[in-house]
Amino acid sequence: xxxxxxxxxxxxxxxxxxxxxxxxxxxxxxxxxxxxxxxxxxxxxxxxxxxxxxxxxxxxxxxxxxxxxxxxxxxxxxxxxxxxxxxxxxxxxxxxxxxxxxxxxxxxxxxxxxxxxxxxxxxxxxxxxxxxxxxxxxxxxxxxxxxxxxxxxxxxxxxxxxxxxxxxxxxxxxxxxxxxxxxxxxxxxxxxxxxxxxxxxxxxxxxxxxxxxxxxxxxxxxxx
Numbered sequence: 001x002x003x004x005x006x007x008x009x010x011x012x013x014x015x016x017x018x019x020x021x022x023x024x025x026x027x028x029x030x031x032x033x034x035x036x037x038x039x040x041x042x043x044x045x046x047x048x049x050x051x052x053x054x055x056x057x058x059x060x061x062x063x064x065x066x067x068x069x070x071x072x073x074x075x076x077x078x079x080x081x082x083x084x085x086x087x088x089x090x091x092x093x094x095x096x097x098x099x100x101x102x103x104x105x106x107x108x109x110x111x112x113x114x115x116x117x118x119x120x121x122x123x124x125x126x127x128x129x130x131x132x133x134x135x136x137x138x139x140x141x142x143x144x145x146x147x148x149x150x151x152x153x154x155x156x157x158x159x160x161x162x163x164x165x166x167x168x169x170x171x172x173x174x175x176x177x178x179x180x181x182x183x184x185x186x187x188x189x190x191x192x193x194x195x196x197x198x199x200x201x202x203x204x205x206x207x208x209x210x211x212x213x214x215x216x217x218x219x220x221x222x223x224x
Contacts, residue, residue, distance in 0.1 A: 038091050038210075046097060059168045064084070064126065067203045082097045089211050125164070128168055139166050140218075141163075145161075
């Protein structure tokens, strides 16, 4: 009798689940989740124009430029920025340099998020940070804009601060009242010598973001 009841309830449960969710719907959901989770938007913040290329404030541009050159891929000028696509270990990385200037960076970020159906947790914003010594790395999954105009724009446009930011230290070696000149100034000779090694490390961080997971990436690279 017990065996018969178990068989009966098992059959009812199986038939009930089958009626509720069709197999093809389950498969479509799995495919959608897979497609979304394997696509990442890497945004380097900076200002367009030759006069800004080698400035401290443009380290976001410099990092993604270094990455694309290293991996042999090219940027294409598209709506609201230059975009490059890189595939690695089953993941697709979209590297973006907004052409909106720093103060309107959020506009480009949101456009490409929506266009490519990329979730917030798969976005990495690369920016400079005055509060960190030169080349120091700090990765956070959320936080304030710290007075950075590019981050302010992203916060306002996305209406959240819950996205991952990769901060690259540029130090604060400037005299009182000279912050803008310093940020928009070019690297000094010692920094230029040290930059290549720091850019190599930044490239590893980009790959790690899409393959190792945020927590592992933070553990591995924070403070380096």
